[in-house]
Amino acid sequence: MSTHLDGNMLGGALGELFTVDITAATGRCAFCGTVSAIAQTHVYTDAPGVVARCPGCSGVMLRLARGPGRAWLDLSGITCLQLALPNGP
Amino acid sequence: MAGTAVLGRLTWRVSTVTSVRDETATARTIALNVPGWPGHRAGQHVDVRLTAADGYSAERSYSIASAPGGDEIELTVQRLADGEVSPYLAQVLAAGDLLELRGPIGGWFVWEPAPAPVLLIAGGSGVVPLMAMIRTRVAAGTGAPFRLVYSVRGPDDALYAAELAERQGADNGLHVAYVYTRSTPPGWPEPPRRIGAAALTTAGWTPDRSPAVFVCGPTGFVETAANLLVSAGHDPRMIKTERFGPSGGQS
Numbered sequence: 001m002s003t004h005l006d007g008n009m010l011g012g013a014l015g016e017l018f019t020v021d022i023t024a025a026t027g028r029c030a031f032c033g034t035v036s037a038i039a040q041t042h043v044y045t046d047a048p049g050v051v052a053r054c055p056g057c058s059g060v061m062l063r064l065a066r067g068p069g070r071a072w073l074d075l076s077g078i079t080c081l082q083l084a085l086p087n088g089p
Numbered sequence: 090m091a092g093t094a095v096l097g098r099l100t101w102r103v104s105t106v107t108s109v110r111d112e113t114a115t116a117r118t119i120a121l122n123v124p125g126w127p128g129h130r131a132g133q134h135v136d137v138r139l140t141a142a143d144g145y146s147a148e149r150s151y152s153i154a155s156a157p158g159g160d161e162i163e164l165t166v167q168r169l170a171d172g173e174v175s176p177y178l179a180q181v182l183a184a185g186d187l188l189e190l191r192g193p194i195g196g197w198f199v200w201e202p203a204p205a206p207v208l209l210i211a212g213g214s215g216v217v218p219l220m221a222m223i224r225t226r227v228a229a230g231t232g233a234p235f236r237l238v239y240s241v242r243g244p245d246d247a248l249y250a251a252e253l254a255e256r257q258g259a260d261n262g263l264h265v266a267y268v269y270t271r272s273t274p275p276g277w278p279e280p281p282r283r284i285g286a287a288a289l290t291t292a293g294w295t296p297d298r299s300p301a302v303f304v305c306g307p308t309g310f311v312e313t314a315a316n317l318l319v320s321a322g323h324d325p326r327m328i329k330t331e332r333f334g335p336s337g338g339q340s
Contacts, residue, residue, distance in 0.1 A: 003308050006332045009150050011194035012136035015099030024196030039197035040330070084196075 004042040007052055011039075013064055017071060020083055027078040031059030038062070038081075099191045101138060102126075106186045107161070112248045116214060117179045118154060118165045121188060126160045129153055131225040132199040132218045132303065132331075135164065135192030139174055149174045150333070152218035152305075153193065156225040165248060167214035198303065198331045202229035205301055208293045209237040210314050212284070212306020216248050218331065219303060223253075227260050234262040236300075238292045240284045240310065243272035266292030284310070286317050296322035301329075308332040 007023050014022040023039040034056030041052035041061055049065030061077035104121040111117050133153055140146040155163035168179035200207065200222040209219040216239055226235055241247045253265045268284045269277065294300040302323060304314045311332045319325055
């Protein structure tokens with residue numbers, strides 16, 4: 001398996017899609033239930049898109065592919081995201 | 090609270106290089122003016138995009154080295170011999186040039202000024218975002234004691250060596266310890282070695298102080314350091330890590 005990076009590097013690409021920072025959100029892995037910050041996922045970039053895997057079980061939590069004028073985001077490996085809302089009550 | 094809330098989606102901005110300065114034989118700091126920069130937090134990064142005349146473009150992430158301050162930010166770029174982006178940034182780019190970037194990026198690998206002790210562990214150019222924390226520390230005025238354990242190949246590879254030495258004397262509460270992996274300064278008391286439990290125990294905070302820990306470096310370094318910290322009894326929830334590497338990362 002190739003060397004992985006981590007979910008910190010997803011901030012720019014996800015920031016194109018969302019107005020809150022998703023890398024600081026925690027996500028529950030759909031395969032093993034581990035809850036981790038998206039920044040802590042293990043990210044592999046040697047694919048047409050980027051693949052973020054659970055640091056606990058290596059299950060695929062997130063896939064993101066970007067094309068001209070289009071993005072594909074697969075979050076089927078995350079059952080719940082918890083986000084801090086900076087200006088919320 | 091400047092920069093703590095990014096209220097819109099990230100978009101690309103055009104910045105202007107105001108100056109460049111060499112940090113080592115292979116690393117350079119690039120000072121940029123970014124009109125409308127919303128501010129940033131220590132530890133955040135930017136994505137830089139280079140576009141060729143034929144439309145081919147390449148993006149890389151680079152940590153912000155400077156403390157927040159107006160429209161100015163500084164990046165420090167380590168040139169990789171086989172890199173696609175870093176040789177241009179570290180050798181060709183000059184004052185007056187334009188550079189496309191987006192940011193600030195990242196809300197997790199961030200030091201929020203607080204009084205708790207902070208342990209910083211850097212491998213090579215992984216020191217860059219940690220330097221932003223060190224530079225932010227004094228302005229923040231929290232009095233948080235900082236310890237930096239900085240692993241470098243040899244003395245000539247250390248980024249910010251002069252500033253760190255000066256700050257260690259002038260910034261009350263900053264302690265810096267080096268780990269040399271290939272060559273040591275003359276008279277260094279031990280042979281070159283990789284980071285180990287002993288270095289983290291003697292130069293870092295012990296777990297009973299509950300330090301906030303930030304580890305940044307190449308993937309292998311980060312995994313090793315994080316495992317050592319957990320073995321030493323540090324709470325994994327207190328350890329924040331950022332890995333970089335040649336593929337899509339900081340090359």
